[in-house]
Amino acid sequence: MADARRYCTLPSPFPMKRGGALHGARVAYETWGTLNAARDNAILVLTGLSPSAHMMSGAEDPSPGWWEGMAGPGKAIDTDRWFVICVNSLGSDKGSTCPASTNPATGEAYRLDFPELSLEDVANAAHVVVRELGIARLACLVGCSMGGMAALAYMLLHPDTVRAHVSVDTAPQAQPFAIAIRSLQREAIRLDPQWANGGYDIHGDGERYPDMGMSIARKLGVITYRSAMEWNGRFARIRLDAEQREEQPFGFEFQVESYLEGHARRFVRSFDPNSYLYLSRASDWFDIAEYGGGSVMEGLKRIRIERALVIGVSTDILFPLEQQEQIAAGLEAAGANVDFVALDSPQGHDAFLVDIENYSRAIGGFLAKL
Numbered sequence: 001m002a003d004a005r006r007y008c009t010l011p012s013p014f015p016m017k018r019g020g021a022l023h024g025a026r027v028a029y030e031t032w033g034t035l036n037a038a039r040d041n042a043i044l045v046l047t048g049l050s051p052s053a054h055m056m057s058g059a060e061d062p063s064p065g066w067w068e069g070m071a072g073p074g075k076a077i078d079t080d081r082w083f084v085i086c087v088n089s090l091g092s093d094k095g096s097t098c099p100a101s102t103n104p105a106t107g108e109a110y111r112l113d114f115p116e117l118s119l120e121d122v123a124n125a126a127h128v129v130v131r132e133l134g135i136a137r138l139a140c141l142v143g144c145s146m147g148g149m150a151a152l153a154y155m156l157l158h159p160d161t162v163r164a165h166v167s168v169d170t171a172p173q174a175q176p177f178a179i180a181i182r183s184l185q186r187e188a189i190r191l192d193p194q195w196a197n198g199g200y201d202i203h204g205d206g207e208r209y210p211d212m213g214m215s216i217a218r219k220l221g222v223i224t225y226r227s228a229m230e231w232n233g234r235f236a237r238i239r240l241d242a243e244q245r246e247e248q249p250f251g252f253e254f255q256v257e258s259y260l261e262g263h264a265r266r267f268v269r270s271f272d273p274n275s276y277l278y279l280s281r282a283s284d285w286f287d288i289a290e291y292g293g294g295s296v297m298e299g300l301k302r303i304r305i306e307r308a309l310v311i312g313v314s315t316d317i318l319f320p321l322e323q324q325e326q327i328a329a330g331l332e333a334a335g336a337n338v339d340f341v342a343l344d345s346p347q348g349h350d351a352f353l354v355d356i357e358n359y360s361r362a363i364g365g366f367l368a369k370l
Contacts, residue, residue: 004030004060005053005088005095008129020115024104027125028088028095029053030061032071033079035133043077043140043367044130045086046122046147046154049279050271052094055086067144069356076364077142085133089150090125091117091278099274100202112198117278119146119286123154127161139370142166142363144352145319146279149286152327155303156291164307164370165331166363168352169316171323172296172330173287178318181224182280185217189273204269214273215264222263227315227348231256300330308336309366311359313343313351339366 005028013021030053035042045055047066056065056072056079071077077084088094091114099114106113130138141162143151148170155162171178189195192213201208235256246252252261292298308331312324321342328340341362345351352359 002061004058006030007095008132010090010097010125010128014125016115017118017120018116022097022115025090025097025101025125027090027097027129029085029129030055030058031083031085031133032056032058033081033083035083035135039135040137040139041081042083042085042130042133042135042138043142044126044138045071045077045084046126046141046143046150047086047089048145048147049089049276049283050092050267051088052092053086053088055084067353070360070363076360077367078364082139082367085129087126087129089122089147089279091122091275091282093272093275096125098272099198099278100272109202111202111274114274114278117282119150119282120153120157122150122282123157126150127154127158130161136161138162140164140166140367142168143170144168145170145349146283148319149283152288152300152303153286155305156288156299159304162305164366165303165305165309165336166366167308167310167324167327168359168363169312169319169324169349170327171319172300172327173289174284175320175323179284181220181318182284185220186277186280188216188220189213189277195273198274200273202272209269210273211268214268214271214276215261217276218264218267219260222260224318225348225350227317227346229315229346230348233346235259296326297330297333300327301334303331303334303336305331305334305336307338307366307370309339309341309362311341311343311352311362313345313348313355315344315346316349316351318349 007026010025012023014025015021051066054065055067073080088096091098093100099110103110141151148167192210195210238255288299289296310324310328312321328338332338345355347354
């Protein structure tokens, strides 16, 4: 399969917020559309925890991307007009330097010797990509979920480098419920004996691999990415047919259990467990109040942009709607012209990946006004 990924080498050393530095590190990214002569039509997209930089299909890689319905020629993020960049987060194993990468100091994989990762590091690495592409100021910065938090960090750390911002289902800081869920996900991985204190078979091709821990972590995630309304509507209390049930004691009996198992099975060896741990903890650590003397509102008021669109969904239990309202109020107090859209999609946190029609209308409408 064709690969449209490009790589940007980070400055060496690349200092990390919480101490330590990376040497010879790089981040993967993809681009679509054409950068105009004025270099002022660039949109940067920062992703959630697990996606790669392959946001949409293109000539070099025609396979569907993770936001295929949202971006492309004539779509809401219109690549006929915009030059679109999607960066794979520093710390993610989808091409960027991460705990599974080789540590040049030892010649072995970093594993738990990887420096502590923050979303500020993710933001700074993405900014290097933008600068390397010769772009002084982004027309728009789009951040989804974890990427929305990294986007807030980006705008704070690199003032006056972003004109407009689209904030999608994110938060200015992790709330206790989100921290509790992610903590349980990390615990499931750490307690799997095959995790071996980070010493499992990194390439996922051996028996020593925390399949069980990753499976439980993924199931916990999927449960929180959707809403109770969605679960009820899709599965109700429908039971599996007799031949689909497990013979073992307390085995799967309901369709929803089988659905979660299928999701987990597809994910388990497709994402590096240590990378998952690092990015998950970085999400918990992020707090914009650090930039506002302990106040979220004061932190947000330090962001200098012209326009913003803040989207949230009423059924999101991971990044609840009041957190989107908080972001909108803070950016408005900072002087931005802010559009706030509250959607009633039943899909919960994952609505931005599923309810493409409503999110497209909001995002496309906003970008058309820029």
